[in-house]
Amino acid sequence: MIDARCSCGAVALSLPGPSSLVAACHCLECQRRTGAPFGVGAFYPVEVVTVSGTPKEYVRAAASGSRVRFYFCRDCGSTVYWKADNLPAMIAVAVGAIADPNYPAPVRSVFEQSKHAWVEIAGAEQFQQSSAPKKSS
Secondary structure, three states, X not given: OEEEEOOOOOOEEEEOOOOOOEEXXXXXXXXXXXXXXXXXXXXXXXXXXXXXXXXXXXXEEXXXXXXXXXXXXXXXXXXXXXXXXXXXXXXXXEHHHHOOOOOOOOOEEEOHHHOOXXXXXXXXXXXXXXXXXXXXX
């Protein structure tokens, strides 16, 4: 088992192990949310993640037109995880909340249209926008 938590420990997640889907996101919203040039999330099926604590939810529109729900600690403000309405079976966990320098590197790099020129995510599949499957009309 792997634990992810906020800075103060009030919100924590229990994870079954490393995820095979880790993505770096360079969208401007993730840059603002993290205070860094990109955010990194490890994606897990919702049913394998256990959440403890009472996070606060922040909802924003996604580039897809859907919504993304971010969950952060009410005390220290750390974003710990998020859910996209268009991916209801998945939960994304902030890799920084896992705090393991040996955690797997991103396999996808998304929203590279707004990536800082000096950032390089070696070996990752690159997408100018989202890598989420498009909804058919």
